[in-house]
Amino acid sequence: MRTLAAALMLSLASLGALAPQPATALDYPNRTVRVIIPFTPGGAPDVLLRLVAQQLQEKWGQNVVVENRAGGNTLVGTVAAAKSTPDGYTLLLAADQTFVLNPLLYASLPYSMKELEPIAMMASVPHMLAVANKVPVSNVRELIDLAKARPDTLTYGTTGAGTIQRIATEFFAGIAGIKLVHVPYKGANETTMAILQGEIDLTINGMSNILPHIPDKKLKALAVSTAKRNPLAPDVPTMQEAGVPGYTSQGAFGLFAPTGVPREIRDKIAADVAEILARPDIRKTLEARSFVVDSFGPDAFDRFIADETTKWRKVITTAGIKGD
Numbered sequence: 001m002r003t004l005a006a007a008l009m010l011s012l013a014s015l016g017a018l019a020p021q022p023a024t025a026l027d028y029p030n031r032t033v034r035v036i037i038p039f040t041p042g043g044a045p046d047v048l049l050r051l052v053a054q055q056l057q058e059k060w061g062q063n064v065v066v067e068n069r070a071g072g073n074t075l076v077g078t079v080a081a082a083k084s085t086p087d088g089y090t091l092l093l094a095a096d097q098t099f100v101l102n103p104l105l106y107a108s109l110p111y112s113m114k115e116l117e118p119i120a121m122m123a124s125v126p127h128m129l130a131v132a133n134k135v136p137v138s139n140v141r142e143l144i145d146l147a148k149a150r151p152d153t154l155t156y157g158t159t160g161a162g163t164i165q166r167i168a169t170e171f172f173a174g175i176a177g178i179k180l181v182h183v184p185y186k187g188a189n190e191t192t193m194a195i196l197q198g199e200i201d202l203t204i205n206g207m208s209n210i211l212p213h214i215p216d217k218k219l220k221a222l223a224v225s226t227a228k229r230n231p232l233a234p235d236v237p238t239m240q241e242a243g244v245p246g247y248t249s250q251g252a253f254g255l256f257a258p259t260g261v262p263r264e265i266r267d268k269i270a271a272d273v274a275e276i277l278a279r280p281d282i283r284k285t286l287e288a289r290s291f292v293v294d295s296f297g298p299d300a301f302d303r304f305i306a307d308e309t310t311k312w313r314k315v316i317t318t319a320g321i322k323g324d
Contacts, residue, residue, distance in 0.1 A: 028088055028265045032063040035255075037093045038077025040070045043188065044125050044208055045253050047289060049093040052122065055276040073162065073323075074098045075110060082115040086260035088269065092116065096164055096252045100308045104316050105162040105323035116256040118301040119266055120273045123291040124250040127168055127225035128210040129239065131202045132195050133218070140222050140242035143202070147178035155181045157191040157200040162323040165191070167312055168225070168249035169204045170319040175244050195219055206251055207232070208290035225249040232290060252294070252308070254301055270297045 035053055039045050050066055057064040069077035074097050081092035092098075094116075103113055129140065135154075137143045147154050158165035161184055173180050183200050185191045192209045194200045196218050203210075204225070211232060213219050223242045224230050239247040255273060257266060276282055277295040286293055296304075315321075 028268060029060050029062045031089065032065055033060070033089050033091065034065050034067055035091045035093055036067050036069055036077045036081045038069055038071075038074035038098065039095070040187075041068050044206055044251065044289075044291070045093060045095055048123055048253055048286065048291060051282065051285065052273060052276055055279075055282065056272060059272055059276070073102065073160065075102070078116075079111045081256070082111040082258055084258050086117075086258040088257060088261050088265040090258065091119070091269070092256040093122075094254060094256055096308060099254070099256070099305050100312055101162060101164060101167065102323070104309065104313050105321070113305075115259050117259045117261055117266065118298050118305065119255040119257055120270045120298070121252065121254040121294055121296050121301040121304055122273065122277060123286060123293050123295070124252040125290055126207045126230060126292060127165075127204045127249045127251070128207045128221050128233075128236070129172065129202065129204050129223045129225070130195060130210045130219045130221045132198045132200065133220060134198045135201050135220070137222075138220065140237075140239070140244060143222060144176045144178055144243070147173075147176070147180060151179045152181060154178075154201040155183050157183045157185055157194045157203045157205075159187050159191055160184050162321065164249070164251055165203070165205055167315055167319075167321060170321060171249060171315045172204060172239070172244060172247060174315065174318055175247055204249070206290070211290060226292070230290075230292075232287075250292070252304075266298060 035049060037045060037049050053064040053066050069080055078092060078094065078098050081090055084090035099113060102109060131137060131143060137146055156169050158169065166182060185194060188205055188209050191203055191205055195203050196213060210221055214221050214233065221233065221236050223239045224233060224236050225239055225248055227238060227248055229238055274295050274297065277293050283293050
């Protein structure tokens with residue numbers, strides 16, 4: 001009996017050794033990695049992700065598939081990612097709309113940020129304050145004076161009621177002590193066309209949307225939203241230089257995984273993304289497209305989310321902004 005028992009234990013041990021083991025950083029990835037992005041193709045986050053995904057594919061020797069699942073103010077793609085198996089083979093490229101604004105704006109969401117684990121902050125796109133050529137101002141101070149003289153008259157365009165463009169503009173209006181009229185559009189491109197055609201008076205939009213129209217003077221760029229001037233538009237002052245103290249805003253983009261992803265896999269992804277973003281050619285390519293490379297890992301990304309949440313909660317509450 002003792003011999004039989006020993007043989008049985010040895011057999012079970014052998015079966016255990018042959019059983020599938022959880023993935024580790026040493027063998028990750030050993031199959032295709034899917035990255036869901038809750039935006040349509042062609043926009044700033046899509047450009048960023050596809051560039052990094054291509055480099056990850058070469059680095060890992062495995063396919064990295066980008067899956068655009070837009071809709072519902074990023075809800076469709078975010079839910080799909082959050083409910084996926086936390087094994088590192090489904091990731092999410094999200095913007096601050098997903099990880100800061102939606103949780104502040106909606107009492108009920110089909111996802112929780114507790115279901116998503118930050119992996120890496122990747123980059124941001126500064127905002128620019130621009131006015132239509134029809135608006136008789138040449139700087140921010142003149143715009144503020146005009147808005148004070150004509151309260152609830154000047155119109156501003158955004159990509160929707162609960163979007164970063166809306167909240168960033170209300171942040172500006174609150175500091176400046178002015179009242180503006182909100183005009184929502186379907187997307188950043190539509191908002192840009194509206195200001196070019198003079199349908200709206202002003203917008204605070206992604207720098208990549210405004211920058212191409214500055215040389216031809218199709219609009220007037222009055223300020224950039226970052227704390228320092230941008231080398232792509234060195235003559236455009238910052239909002240703080242232009243007389244809006246304490247103002248900064250941007251669209252931020254980072255990588256997440258479903259909560260529960262093995263820590264060693266999470267850290268490997270973070271390290272590999274950081275290495276790619278540190279490459280001079282990659283950084284140069286992104287900066288030429290208006291990105292600011294803000295690469296940092298899980299812990300720092302988590303702190304960034306907390307700080308941005310505190311900042312924008314105050315703006316949303318003060319302005320009484322609703323998600324819809």
